[in-house]
Amino acid sequence: MHAESEIRIPLILGNKTYRQISDDIIAPIEGKAAKTWYILTTISAVCFLWGIGCLAYTIGVGIGSWGSNNGVDWAWDITNFVWWIGIGHAGTLISAVLLLFRQKWRMAINRSAEAMTIFAVLCAAIFVTLHTGRPWLDYMLFPLPNQFGSLWPNFNSPLLWDVFAVTTYATVSIVFWYIGLIPDFGMIRDRVIKPWQKKFYGLLSFGWGGSARHWSRFEEVSLVLAGLSTPLVFSVHSIVSFDFATSVVPGWHTTIFPPYFVSGAVFSGFAMVLTLMLVVRKVYKLESYLTIKHIEYMNIVIIVTGSIVGVAYLTELFVAWYSGVEWEQYAFLNRATGPLAWSYWAMMTCNVISPQLFWFKKIRTSVVATFILSIVVNIGMWFERFVIIVPTLCRTYLPSTWNTYTPSFIDIGIFVGTIGMFSTFFLLFSRYFPVIAQAELKTILKSSGEAQKKAAASHHH
Amino acid sequence: MRKTTKHIIHGVFGDEEPLMEACKKLRAQGIRIKDVYSPMPIHGLDNLIGLPRTWMAITAFIYGLTGLGLATLMMWYMMIHDWPNDIGGKPNWAYFYNIPAFIPISFESTVFCAAHGMALTYLLRCWLVPGAKAKNPDPRTTDDKFLILLDIADHQVAQAEAVLKACHAEEINHKGTYEVEPKYTLEESYQ
Numbered sequence: 001m002h003a004e005s006e007i008r009i010p011l012i013l014g015n016k017t018y019r020q021i022s023d024d025i026i027a028p029i030e031g032k033a034a035k036t037w038y039i040l041t042t043i044s045a046v047c048f049l050w051g052i053g054c055l056a057y058t059i060g061v062g063i064g065s066w067g068s069n070n071g072v073d074w075a076w077d078i079t080n081f082v083w084w085i086g087i088g089h090a091g092t093l094i095s096a097v098l099l100l101f102r103q104k105w106r107m108a109i110n111r112s113a114e115a116m117t118i119f120a121v122l123c124a125a126i127f128v129t130l131h132t133g134r135p136w137l138d139y140m141l142f143p144l145p146n147q148f149g150s151l152w153p154n155f156n157s158p159l160l161w162d163v164f165a166v167t168t169y170a171t172v173s174i175v176f177w178y179i180g181l182i183p184d185f186g187m188i189r190d191r192v193i194k195p196w197q198k199k200f201y202g203l204l205s206f207g208w209g210g211s212a213r214h215w216s217r218f219e220e221v222s223l224v225l226a227g228l229s230t231p232l233v234f235s236v237h238s239i240v241s242f243d244f245a246t247s248v249v250p251g252w253h254t255t256i257f258p259p260y261f262v263s264g265a266v267f268s269g270f271a272m273v274l275t276l277m278l279v280v281r282k283v284y285k286l287e288s289y290l291t292i293k294h295i296e297y298m299n300i301v302i303i304v305t306g307s308i309v310g311v312a313y314l315t316e317l318f319v320a321w322y323s324g325v326e327w328e329q330y331a332f333l334n335r336a337t338g339p340l341a342w343s344y345w346a347m348m349t350c351n352v353i354s355p356q357l358f359w360f361k362k363i364r365t366s367v368v369a370t371f372i373l374s375i376v377v378n379i380g381m382w383f384e385r386f387v388i389i390v391p392t393l394c395r396t397y398l399p400s401t402w403n404t405y406t407p408s409f410i411d412i413g414i415f416v417g418t419i420g421m422f423s424t425f426f427l428l429f430s431r432y433f434p435v436i437a438q439a440e441l442k443t444i445l446k447s448s449g450e451a452q453k454k455a456a457a458s459h460h461h
Numbered sequence: 462m463r464k465t466t467k468h469i470i471h472g473v474f475g476d477e478e479p480l481m482e483a484c485k486k487l488r489a490q491g492i493r494i495k496d497v498y499s500p501m502p503i504h505g506l507d508n509l510i511g512l513p514r515t516w517m518a519i520t521a522f523i524y525g526l527t528g529l530g531l532a533t534l535m536m537w538y539m540m541i542h543d544w545p546n547d548i549g550g551k552p553n554w555a556y557f558y559n560i561p562a563f564i565p566i567s568f569e570s571t572v573f574c575a576a577h578g579m580a581l582t583y584l585l586r587c588w589l590v591p592g593a594k595a596k597n598p599d600p601r602t603t604d605d606k607f608l609i610l611l612d613i614a615d616h617q618v619a620q621a622e623a624v625l626k627a628c629h630a631e632e633i634n635h636k637g638t639y640e641v642e643p644k645y646t647l648e649e650s651y652q
Contacts, residue, residue, distance in 0.1 A: 018500060018605035143539055152539035156548050161565040168573040175580045182589060183603070187500065190600035206589035209596025210603055213512060214587045215502040220517040221583045225576055228521070232572050239565055442501040 006457045010450035011105055013288040018442050025184070025438040026191050028284045033431055036283060044423035051417005054410045055130065063133050065410045071403035072393040076411040077131040079385040080418065082240055083268070084124035085166065086261070086381065089233055090269020091117025092173060095180075096229035099222070104444045105297050108289045111184075111437045112280060112430070113273045114177040119425040120272070121170045123418035128166065130414070158242035165239040169232060176225045182208045183218070184434040210439075237262045244388065251331030251392040254319065260312035267305035267351070268381035270298050274374040278367060280430055289436055292365050299364035302377065306355030309384075313352060331392055339404060340391040347387050350380020464640045468618050471599060472609040472625040473632040477503050480607040483628035484509045487609070492621050495612040498602040521579035528574025532567045598636070606631075 012021075058065055068075045091113040098106035129135045140146065141163045143153055153160050186208030189201040208214070241261035244252040274295065281290040320328045335344045354376045358364040363373075390405050429435070446452050474480040477499065484506070487494055494510045497503075507514075537556045540546070540563075545553040553559055584590065602608045609630075611621055625633050 022500075022604045143535060152544060154546070154548060155536050155540050155566060156551065156553075156559070156562040158565075161569070164566045164569040164573075168569045168576075172572065172576045175576060179580060179583070183501075186595070186597070187603040189595065190597070190603045202595065203591055205595070206584070206591060207593025207596055208589060208603070209598075210498050210500060211596060212497040212499070212503070212506050212510060214589075214596075215499065216507045216512055217515045217517050217583055217587060219502050220515050221579060224518050224521045224579060228525075228572050228576050231568070235565065235568060242565075439501045443504075 006453065008448070009291075009293045010453050011108065011289075011291065011293065011448040012441065012445055013291055013450045015451040016288065016445060016449055018445065021438050021442055021445065022187055022191060024286065024288070025434050025436050026188060028431060028435070029188060029197075029433075030192060034283060037427065037431060041424060041427045044420045044427060047416050047420025048424050049417075049420070051414055051420055054413030054417060055126070058130060058410055058414065059135060063130070065408060067405055067407040067411050069403055069405070071396065071401045072390060072405040074131075074389050074393065075405055076386075076407050076415060077127045079382065079389055080415050081124045081127035081131070082261075082385045083382050084120045084127070084418065084422075085169075085240060086237065086265035086268045086385075087272045087378075088117040088120035088124065088169075088173070088269065089237060089262070089265035090273050091115070091120075092169075092176075092229050092233040093266050093269065094273065095176065096226040096233065099226040100230060104448055105294050107440045107444060108286075108291075108294055108436055109273060109277060109298075110440075111177075111180065111433075112276060112426075112435050113269075114173065114180070115426065115429045115433070116269075116273060116276060117173050118170070118177060119422045119429075120269075121166070121173065122425075123422050125166070125170065126414070126418055126421075128162075158239060158246050161239045162243060165236045169236045172225070172229060172232060176222075176229060179218070179221060179225070180437055180440075181433065182206055183210060183439040184437065186210060187438060188434060234262055237265045249392060249396060250325070250327040251320075251335070252388070253328075254316060256312055256315055256319070260309065260316075263305045263308040263312070264351075264381060264384060267302060267309055267355075268378055270301050270305065271374040271377035271381070274298055274302075274370055275378065276426060278371045278374070280435055284430065284435065286436065289441065292367075295367065295370055296361075296365050299358045299370060302355050302374075303358045303364075306351060306377070310352040313348070327397065330395070334395045335387055335391045338391055338395060340387070340394065343383050343391065344387050347380055347383035350376050351384060354380065464642060466615045466638050466640055468611070468613055468615070468638050469636040470611040470613065470618070470621060470625075471632070471634040471636055472611065472621075472630045473599065473601075473634065474607040474609070474629070475605070475631050477607055479628045479630070480609060481506060481509055483609060483625055483630065486624045486628065487611075487621060490620060490624065492611065492613060492617050492624070495610045498597045498599070498608040498610065500603050500605060500607070503607075517579055517583055520582045521575045524578025524582075525571045525575030527578070528570040528572070529567055531574070532570030533563075536563050536566060599634075 016024075066076065068077070091110075094106050094113040095110040098110075129138050132138055132141075141153060141160070153163075182205060185201050185205035189198060189205045189208075192198055192201060238258035238261065241257035245254060245257040247253060277290055278295075281287055317332055320332045323329075335341070354373055357369070357373060363369045394404060395402055472480075472483060474483070480497065480499075481503065484494055484497065488509065488511065497506060497510060499506075506512075533556075540553045540559065541556050547553070551559070551562075556563075588596075597603060597608075598610060599606065599608055609625070613621055622633055
């Protein structure tokens with residue numbers, strides 16, 4: 001244990017002991033779920049089922065049932081894919097990058113942020129598998145020997161890089177998450193009384209015992225996984241941005257895309273983590289662990305990444321003008337003043353202006369304001385991807401291919417379905433899994449617990 | 462030939478500092494600590510009880526290199542050797558000239574193999590598998606208790622108990638004894 005300055009605000013409020021941390025984490029698992037939990041789960045499950053219906057319809061009829069058309073061949077599908085995968089990035093950022101930077105405040109939020117990552121990546125996977133048009137042939141994306149002779153996928157293509165990046169990202173995130181969960185499942189296994197729960201958590205805990213040897217390996221494995229995930233998370237969204245940046249479509253063909261996409265991803269991901277955390281905090285009464293200080297720290301990350309995104313928007317405009325390329329200039333003029341200008345201005349307002357409100361301490365420490373703004377940011381980031389894709393493709397080089405776009409009922413249905421799936425999974429997770437990494441939290445109790453800090457302070461004087 | 466009796470003793474603590482103190486003193490008196498069970502990782506404990514440094518990071522490095530090698534071999538075979546294509550005026554005649562396009566997948570495969578290889582090694586090495594029996598000798602150690610597991614010979618028991626008591630162990634539990642054939646030491650063979 002190392003001492004920490006008294007000035008630092010405690011991260012665990014109230015008079016907590018190791019036992020109480022266990023009690024608080026296990027409470028939602030052992031207790032009965034609140035009525036709101038059942039209501040929310042039902043609504044989410046209905047949306048999820050609706051999405052499955054639309055998905056089945058798409059597979060049966062083909063992607064002609066979507067609003068995509070000859071010019072606008074990427075539309076809601078890729079918008080949603082990029083949106084979901086971007087949301088996923090915050091989970092990895094919190095658990096990996098903040099671990100490398102030894103940020104203790106990460107410990108209360110990393111577990112649910114990682115869960116969010118996994119569910120968001122699953123949602124994203126639905127769109128990439130479907131957008132190929134014939135999802136039953138998606139195995140052709142992988143470098144498998146096939147019946148058509150030695151025809152291999154094209155390793156020069158960013159679309160194939162994406163297959164590798166997203167596969168690696170999804171599987172590594174799941175492993176990272178589960179390895180962290182094992183000790184907590186062990187604690188639950190040893191605490192629960194109901195026989196089915198003992199059996200269920202016993203199976204999930206993989207026989208964890210918490211011996212010194214295992215902890216020492218656990219710590220090293222976590223650190224190395226964090227070290228591997230950090231460049232991984234940056235590579236994933238960089239590669240997603242290459243899907244656009246390596247094409248010769250005006251408005252897409254820009255070198256600013258990788259950093260701009262990565263910061264946008266972190267921005268939207270933190271917003272989504274905040275939305276979820278504020279609900280979890282309230283429903284499961286975890287205010288002692290997810291304190292106002294945690295919310296403030298996350299809002300600061302939102303200001304930083306939101307401002308980077310804002311600067312990127314302006315840089316794009318400047319470079320389009322400065323390049324002297326009229327196609328490029330027109331692409332941006334069209335985004336801001338063309339037929340879909342409303343989406344551009346929605347994006348600008350939600351992403352550039354709204355996060356700046358967090359400069360006011362009152363706003364960034366207010367639960368209600370944070371909740372509203374986090375949703376606003378998520379809407380804004382959805383529009384960002386929409387603006388990049390749809391208005392650009394509506395007006396490309398040949399005026400004869402100019403087109404408009406309206407989403408079909410099926411497009412909207414699948415999107416609503418993924419939101420339903422995401423919420424259903426998250427609600428199930430928060431009810432049956434430990435929402436806070438309690439073992440990790442116990443390591444900072446002595447240095448960052450409120451009661452412990454006070455005791456240490458009075459001891460010194 | 463005399464048999465030695467070995468005693469299994471659990472020293473249970475309510476906090477990590479007295480436990481670490483006890484570990485230090487036990488080791489100073491030449492008493493071997495079999496293992497320590499705790500609800501969370503304790504920093505600095507590895508050195509105190511004489512654990513060797515774990516190899517996990519090194520395995521990750523080796524798996525990563527394997528992944529890099531496999532990806533390079535795969536891309537060379539598929540893109541250069543088996544079916545070279547001229548894509549967008551960029552012919553795939555030699556691996557070297559096409560390296561920039563192969564970097565992303567080389568990187569992803571390195572990470573994929575390093576992460577999964579290390580994770581699997583960790584799970585198998587600790588025998589953390591579905592259906593494995595709980596490895597902690599006392600179920601309270603995943604919650605809020607810290608436990609020193611001793612597996613010591615007759616003549617050390619009193620000494621160990623004294624240390625545990627002095628370090629404010631909440632409980633000292635005797636978990637039974639078993640007998641072992643002694644190994645010949647040099648001294649004994651001369652007697």
